[in-house]
Amino acid sequence: MRSALERRAWRELSRRRARSIFTVLTVAAATTALWMFAIPQLSNRAMAERVEDHQLDDVVLSPAWFDLSDRQIDELQAIPNVAGLDVRTGFVAPISFGEQRQEAFFVTVRDFGDQEVNVVTIDEGEAPGHREFLVDLQNTRSQRLTATTGDMLRLYGPSGESEEFKITGVGGSLRHSDGVRDGAPVIYITHETFEDLADAQGYSVLNFKVADRTDGQLAATLNAVRSAFEGMVGEPEYQTIPQIRPAGDWPAKESMENVTTVFYVLASIAAASALFMVYTTMNAIVREQTNEIAVMKAIGGRRRQIAWSYVRSAAIIGTLGTSLGLVVGFLMSNLLLQMASTTLMALTPGWGVSWEVAALSVLVGIGGSVLASLPAVWRAVRVPVQEALRDQGIAAGFGDGWLDRTLQRSNRLPRMTQIGLRNTARRKAASLVTALQVSLAVGIALGLLMLGATVMDAAQDWRNAEGGDIEVSDGPGVDGFESRIANVAGVADVEGVYWSTIGVGEERAAMLGLEADTTIFGKDVVAGRWFTPEEAATQARVAVIGLPLAELTGVEVGAEVAVETPGGSETLQIIGVDRNMSNDGKIVYLPIETQYDMDLRTAPNWYWVRTANQDEEYIDSVASGIANTLSSAGYQFDLEVNYIDARAARAEERLILGIIGALGIPIAAIGMIGLASAMTMTVLERTREIGILRSVGARAKDVRRMIGAEGLALATLGWVLALPVGFFSGWAMLWVIGRAFNTSFGLVPPYWAIVPSLLVALLLATLIVRRPATRAIDLSPGVALRYE
Amino acid sequence: MMSDSLPLHSSIELRDVEKVYRSGRLEYAALRGVNLQVDSREFVAIVGPSGSGKSTILNVMTGIDRPTAGTVKVFGATLNDMNEEELAVWRGEHVGIVFQFFQLLPTLTALENAMLPLDFARTGSVADRTDRAHHNLALVGMGDKPDHLPLELSGGEQQRVAIARALACSPSLLVADEPTGNLDSDTAQHVLELLAKLNTDGMTVLYVTHDRELASYADRTVTVKDGRVIDGHRPSGHGSAP
Ligand SMILES: Nc1ncnc2c1ncn2[C@@H]1O[C@H](COP(=O)(O)OP(=O)(O)O)[C@@H](O)[C@H]1O
Ligand SMILES: [Mg+2]
Numbered sequence A: 001m002r003s004a005l006e007r008r009a010w011r012e013l014s015r016r017r018a019r020s021i022f023t024v025l026t027v028a029a030a031t032t033a034l035w036m037f038a039i040p041q042l043s044n045r046a047m048a049e050r051v052e053d054h055q056l057d058d059v060v061l062s063p064a065w066f067d068l069s070d071r072q073i074d075e076l077q078a079i080p081n082v083a084g085l086d087v088r089t090g091f092v093a094p095i096s097f098g099e100q101r102q103e104a105f106f107v108t109v110r111d112f113g114d115q116e117v118n119v120v121t122i123d124e125g126e127a128p129g130h131r132e133f134l135v136d137l138q139n140t141r142s143q144r145l146t147a148t149t150g151d152m153l154r155l156y157g158p159s160g161e162s163e164e165f166k167i168t169g170v171g172g173s174l175r176h177s178d179g180v181r182d183g184a185p186v187i188y189i190t191h192e193t194f195e196d197l198a199d200a201q202g203y204s205v206l207n208f209k210v211a212d213r214t215d216g217q218l219a220a221t222l223n224a225v226r227s228a229f230e231g232m233v234g235e236p237e238y239q240t241i242p243q244i245r246p247a248g249d250w251p252a253k254e255s256m257e258n259v260t261t262v263f264y265v266l267a268s269i270a271a272a273s274a275l276f277m278v279y280t281t282m283n284a285i286v287r288e289q290t291n292e293i294a295v296m297k298a299i300g301g302r303r304r305q306i307a308w309s310y311v312r313s314a315a316i317i318g319t320l321g322t323s324l325g326l327v328v329g330f331l332m333s334n335l336l337l338q339m340a341s342t343t344l345m346a347l348t349p350g351w352g353v354s355w356e357v358a359a360l361s362v363l364v365g366i367g368g369s370v371l372a373s374l375p376a377v378w379r380a381v382r383v384p385v386q387e388a389l390r391d392q393g394i395a396a397g398f399g400d401g402w403l404d405r406t407l408q409r410s411n412r413l414p415r416m417t418q419i420g421l422r423n424t425a426r427r428k429a430a431s432l433v434t435a436l437q438v439s440l441a442v443g444i445a446l447g448l449l450m451l452g453a454t455v456m457d458a459a460q461d462w463r464n465a466e467g468g469d470i471e472v473s474d475g476p477g478v479d480g481f482e483s484r485i486a487n488v489a490g491v492a493d494v495e496g497v498y499w500s501t502i503g504v505g506e507e508r509a510a511m512l513g514l515e516a517d518t519t520i521f522g523k524d525v526v527a528g529r530w531f532t533p534e535e536a537a538t539q540a541r542v543a544v545i546g547l548p549l550a551e552l553t554g555v556e557v558g559a560e561v562a563v564e565t566p567g568g569s570e571t572l573q574i575i576g577v578d579r580n581m582s583n584d585g586k587i588v589y590l591p592i593e594t595q596y597d598m599d600l601r602t603a604p605n606w607y608w609v610r611t612a613n614q615d616e617e618y619i620d621s622v623a624s625g626i627a628n629t630l631s632s633a634g635y636q637f638d639l640e641v642n643y644i645d646a647r648a649a650r651a652e653e654r655l656i657l658g659i660i661g662a663l664g665i666p667i668a669a670i671g672m673i674g675l676a677s678a679m680t681m682t683v684l685e686r687t688r689e690i691g692i693l694r695s696v697g698a699r700a701k702d703v704r705r706m707i708g709a710e711g712l713a714l715a716t717l718g719w720v721l722a723l724p725v726g727f728f729s730g731w732a733m734l735w736v737i738g739r740a741f742n743t744s745f746g747l748v749p750p751y752w753a754i755v756p757s758l759l760v761a762l763l764l765a766t767l768i769v770r771r772p773a774t775r776a777i778d779l780s781p782g783v784a785l786r787y788e
Numbered sequence B: 001m002m003s004d005s006l007p008l009h010s011s012i013e014l015r016d017v018e019k020v021y022r023s024g025r026l027e028y029a030a031l032r033g034v035n036l037q038v039d040s041r042e043f044v045a046i047v048g049p050s051g052s053g054k055s056t057i058l059n060v061m062t063g064i065d066r067p068t069a070g071t072v073k074v075f076g077a078t079l080n081d082m083n084e085e086e087l088a089v090w091r092g093e094h095v096g097i098v099f100q101f102f103q104l105l106p107t108l109t110a111l112e113n114a115m116l117p118l119d120f121a122r123t124g125s126v127a128d129r130t131d132r133a134h135h136n137l138a139l140v141g142m143g144d145k146p147d148h149l150p151l152e153l154s155g156g157e158q159q160r161v162a163i164a165r166a167l168a169c170s171p172s173l174l175v176a177d178e179p180t181g182n183l184d185s186d187t188a189q190h191v192l193e194l195l196a197k198l199n200t201d202g203m204t205v206l207y208v209t210h211d212r213e214l215a216s217y218a219d220r221t222v223t224v225k226d227g228r229v230i231d232g233h234r235p236s237g238h239g240s241a242p
Helices: A004-015 A015-052 A072-078 A137-141 A190-197 A217-232 A253-289 A289-299 A303-345 A355-380 A385-387 A401-408 A413-426 A430-466 A479-486 A534-539 A548-553 A592-599 A614-630 A644-684 A686-696 A700-740 A749-780 A783-788 B054-061 B084-094 B110-121 B125-138 B157-167 B185-200
Strands: A059-063 A082-088 A090-097 A102-111 A122-127 A133-137 A150-154 A164-172 A186-190 A203-209 A468-475 A491-504 A509-513 A525-528 A542-546 A560-565 A568-578 A587-591 A606-612 A639-643 B012-023 B026-038 B045-047 B069-074 B095-098 B172-179 B203-207 B221-225 B228-232
Touching: A004 A303, A015 A253, A015 A303, A015 A355, A015 A468, A059 A217, A072 A082, A072 A217, A072 A606, A082 A102, A082 A217, A082 A686, A090 A190, A090 A430, A090 B045, A102 A164, A102 A190, A102 A614, A102 A639, A133 A137, A137 A164, A186 A190, A203 A217, A253 A355, A253 A644, A303 A355, A303 A644, A401 A413, A413 A430, A413 A614, A413 A700, A430 A700, A430 A749, A468 A479, A468 A614, A479 A491, A479 A606, A479 A614, A491 A592, A509 A548, A509 A592, A534 A592, A542 A548, A548 A568, A568 A587, A587 A592, A592 B084, A606 A614, A614 A639, A614 B026, A639 A644, A644 A686, A644 A700, A644 A749, A686 A700, A686 A749, A686 A783, A686 B084, A700 A749, A700 B084, B012 B054, B026 B054, B026 B228, B045 B054, B045 B185, B054 B172, B054 B203, B084 B095, B084 B110, B095 B157, B110 B125, B110 B157, B157 B172, B157 B185, B172 B185, B185 B203
Parallel strands: A102 A186, A133 A164, A509 A587, A542 A568, B045 B203, B045 B221, B095 B172, B172 B203
Antiparallel strands: A059 A203, A082 A203, A090 A102, A090 A150, A122 A164, A133 A186, A150 A164, A468 A606, A468 A639, A491 A509, A491 A560, A491 A606, A525 A568, A542 A587, A560 A568, B012 B026, B012 B069, B221 B228
């Protein structure tokens, strides 16, 4: 047999169905939010599988150049504990697709049909044969190179000669694909093709993986491979020390983890706001029942028994909500993961469950609901019976304070509007909580807008900063470069700049020497000033610092900063702060003449070209013109067309904005559930009052006006609170993302959204209160009057 | 029974009214064939044991509740045919209701509560409405505390404000469900005297009470038991039932 108290807990839920459903949804939202924490784990698991599939190497050896016979390679592969070993060549060469010319990264594969490590998979078309190309999947994803299966690519030789090659398919490799996002498109060819084209033999890297990497096994195997290898090729000159992949590491793990940080921040905000909603909802439920609690006490109920009965209701709600949240959370986390990993890593992971997160959501969903109800239950069971039983005992509290008196004097407003506003003021705590709910929903939406706008703006700054339309860099100390470029048809302007590195405190930064009156560089000074031609002429030690670097190092305008340059230690006076994001904003700008003096140079090492016309095809043709002029003059040079970078940057921006959007939408949805729930409960609490009004002749529109006034007042109050909430949540997200990507952002608050967000809040409030208001109006007053 | 020959001049007429409450699987017949006529300007007390259906009869009569079967006519209006909105408007014009628990709006002052039905009916200017509310408050003896909120008033005072509110639109019918239930006996007598005075001034008044002594203020006492009217005795001078 169930006790009467137990039955009360259950019936309570069915009696207030709408409210129970909202509360369950709220708990479900909180649990769902927790599932965002599962994404990193799921992605690691998916990657671990992928590492296995692709036979990712454990060690990379990069000797300058070496040759091995197939038999020698077999011998190396046979060394104990070597699970797979291969040698490859990587090189950079200019290619063009149509008129679009750029540098590409080539990787050679000895035999596509028999790869032991760093397997290059064929995802479309077929493996390249002799003198054929396979392009990486990421090339098109990053918008670096749009050529695909069946297209022809032109490859340029060192002295300008070129030949076209056919693309047989699209593929990818865990080790190499990630390189695309950092700069150049990746192309795979057979090693034979390379030997044929280069008219040379040999390899540049040796990769291997081991069967057992525990207890120094990896180091022992590395020694064995190294000594066998050195026995075969003599004393190679290594480019770097052997690169050992840490256990559990994979390429692009860092970018994935950076994105994960964004997930964590947004998930925390979502979970926190959902838990807050659970707390306020539980509070509202218990508050409504103060009268009933008093009755139970009056007939001998002990505090503990009564409290237990309410805790039980909370537990039931928690269990229902958690069950729903588990299902939705599972779906959402997997869908978001699929989205992030297909775009970021060209990888479609299988569906997975995180049992840790499942356990956590059960704990938080059920435990959180119970805990959230405790403070209210605690207070309610302590209310004196007499006070609670008086009909208006708990409803009291209007009439004191300046707000109430002001509202009482507001005789000019229509009566129903007055009642609505006074009701809002009467239950101050409840109204404030509802308004907070609104402010969370609206504020987080504003915060996400700020996040998006700031990221866009940073990307914009990045694009504006550098290079004009075409960039040409040269080997050190060549003269006549600039004048030759300037004479090419279609070149409107060319500027020489000098790029080198600098140490500021702990930070490594870029140092960019510019003309004082540069027109190609888009100055965006937010504090202080730019340097003058006079300062440039006297080689003054003055510099403008990038905003992110200034924030990371705490340097301000006017400071004297000690820096390490290639030419030695120097002291620079900071005269301004610039917001451009070149080198992620970790940069110092100074007169090129000053830099010459510091670095002992006499000529630029980088030329920025602006073309007469911004059309992409036109830029391509000017680029070919420059390339032809320079190569026929016998110069060595690298040439880059900026719109390709800009397009890749836009693709990355879209990705980040897509992720922010995909995460933002569930979070905004959670906020909306809270808003709808709070608003609906506000109206339901008025049911009895609406019954009275209908008894004394109120028409439907009178009631609607009262409810509407209350809804609009709450929405307006919520919106006012949403402004700081939005700013601080946006700031917090950007701060965390800045930390993750080791940069900082110039905040771009979405001022344009302030007024529309008020309108949206008002509209939402109006729409949301409509349904419960209609229900209360349609109720016959007899029923409404019995509603407590 | 009385159902066969209803006098045609009845202003209020309940015919074969049944009311069944359903809650879940349970059904309860609160009214089981009520027939009742009340003339214009009558002063009627409804008595009967608790749970017998007194409140239900009043609620059906004012359109606050709908009968499951039977017809309800009040001053020519057939309530069965009206929707909630029409009922609300009709009540505002013709009926004043006084509740046992007063049911004043807690955020409105005594004066504002008394004005509320006038606001709904949109009669006259705001100044006119204020005058009338003041007048009605004075009539019930509450002229001195117009700016008090309900919480600042005693139970008897709240009930008098509730009566002033019921009088706002000069209704032809005033119903009061245990108006004295929450009041001490002295205050209760004052309230009944007030109702008697309103009746003398021409209003049809029905009220529910438990108290035999308070029932004696009325011209006629209707006794309800188990959802039926068992005794509709009319004192001489008001016509009679068979
Ligand atoms: N909303 C309701 N649901 C179920 N039963 C009800 C409801 N309202 C009243 N009743 C029942 O109808 C009967 C008559 O109620 P009522 O008219 O309020 O009696 P009273 O004569 O005490 O005023 C009672 O037995 C009561 O239990
Ligand atoms: Mg009753």
